[in-house]
Amino acid sequence: MKRRDFLTKAGAGAALGATLAGSAGTAAAQAQPVRWRMATMWPKSLDAMHGSAETFGRRVGEITEGRFNISVTAAGEIVPPPQVFDAVQNGTIECGHVLSTFFFGKNPAIGFDAGMPFGLNARQQAAWMYHGGGLQALREVFGKFGIVQFPVGNVGVQMGGWYRKEINSVADLQGLKFRIGGIGGAILAKLGAVPQQIPPGEIYTSLEKGLIDGAEWIGPYDDEKLGFHKVAKFYYTPGWWEGSAQVTLLVNQKAWDALPAPYKSAVECAAGEQYMRMMAEYDAKHPNALKRLVAGGAQLRQFPKPVLDACYKATQQVLGEFAAKSPEFKKIYEPWQRFRDDQNLWFRVAEHALDSYRYSVK
């Protein structure tokens, strides 16, 4: 039936919620039940992160009338966090819920998925993913691993981490044993720091035992749960290495290809919803957590400008090196830079102008 026909025939007084029999979707066309397993990299205590994965799975179940069931498991229940990528790749599980920055060693181009140091902010990242060519460009990168990826969350700019001693100059980074995931670590190494890759569940103990001098995770809400303020009191901002930390749904390519079309659409839709909702939850919960941390003894500090300048310079150097050695990185890097510059131009004109005024009054 053409839309025009429908409009004419149904007329303006059409019954509310009219139930029509015999339309396109009949019981015969119903897609068959499917069951998937998802491993997240997060302990259940990180309820904004792991909780978002659970809400995603529940939503897919609801909208498919219980026929597409995604069983969501927390860190280590069926797959240890560092192995989630491989488990999806080899089909041990159908999907994973990850910060892909942990896997940038497989190809530095993966860094564009998680978010680049001094890169796009969360809104700019969404713009790049959905309307700037990002999703398609990254599909090629992940495709080489037999994986189809979907943005499924974002935590925004991270905090700059917890330190036992103040960072007053670039020299203070020398020899600093700092827990950090992803590309940020490679950049800090250029400045003499010694990056440590430690899963979230083990950071506190490493810090308490003095095995490391500092650690970053996400921001106030999760950091408070992990208790870092009890073992390292200087809390720095901003987390320049992740101006936007995008969270990613990794799906095994064969599992994806085998999925009925309505379920594919359900995955895309529910992932898109969580992309917005996770960010909203973190934004809503960070302020009070920050207040509690400061009340509990955390000392808030901003990285001095010379430190940020040195980090910015080292970032350009590291990204240049990646571009020189990874064709996949190079292919994305140049258009990404243009997109970023355009975004920054536009955000300066409107969003930043109003935000700056709003933050300056009262």
Added chain:
Amino acid sequence: MKRRDFLTKAGAGAALGATLAGSAGTAAAQAQPVRWRMATMWPKSLDAMHGSAETFGRRVGEITEGRFNISVTAAGEIVPPPQVFDAVQNGTIECGHVLSTFFFGKNPAIGFDAGMPFGLNARQQAAWMYHGGGLQALREVFGKFGIVQFPVGNVGVQMGGWYRKEINSVADLQGLKFRIGGIGGAILAKLGAVPQQIPPGEIYTSLEKGLIDGAEWIGPYDDEKLGFHKVAKFYYTPGWWEGSAQVTLLVNQKAWDALPAPYKSAVECAAGEQYMRMMAEYDAKHPNALKRLVAGGAQLRQFPKPVLDACYKATQQVLGEFAAKSPEFKKIYEPWQRFRDDQNLWFRVAEHALDSYRYSVK
């Protein structure tokens, strides 16, 4: 089956995309077909806005296997834009896609849905809606009209509009006939301007004929399509009256109540997805539109600080008046202010700190 049972029985080598028969969702449980009509307030030429409504409808159709069909119609096809609210309320149509700011005259508390002058930015608005009590608070307001509302998009901070003459001082607002929707108009009136409510399709002609001295719509991408730069060359920023312009899906309460649970979930999910995707599309498309407008003769201007200060002061006055006369407004206003202040505190610490640095380099 309990999750633990499943994990044990299925084992780690479970087949990819396993198709299981006889699970919870069988053909017998399938929800019956439903057909809805949606009226948007937008001409089809505003493809980011009207297009988002169409994508929403298509998505709901996909994930319900074509059984829940939402027929999306553009401005005036079945309902004139200013009557969409009433048409949803009285059940002529099941749902509408609107900027609720056009309807704040029904109750000023509706302003919290569209976004308040000098209020929350887009991310803060989402945080308030989903995790700050906003959605529930506004459900009470819309509920009195027999309407259930869902956030279904956001366009971010708007531009400050197009003017035939420069705005150099507060005195320049005196007698200014300015097309503006919503609460911003009430505030400008305090400063001597004469706000005009004109639907988007008629703004250009009014400006061309000199019936008005200026007009605001959204931002570069839509403004370019509407051609305002040809008839008023001074393009001001920021659009302080809408720091976040949230777009709303209005649903007739009875139609909603009659909807099968999986379709309700599909509406919520697809609306959440569009909340993020519409913002991403505008963010991606504004920069090049802005460049073209400037190349085409638009003169970019920032409102002078004394003008912003006067507008800010008038805003507090108008919102105070609303609180004095509308109990619904007052009930939301106080907790909303606390939420806003907390959000601004947090955004200053992290997002704004990094954005400011990023925008300052190179």
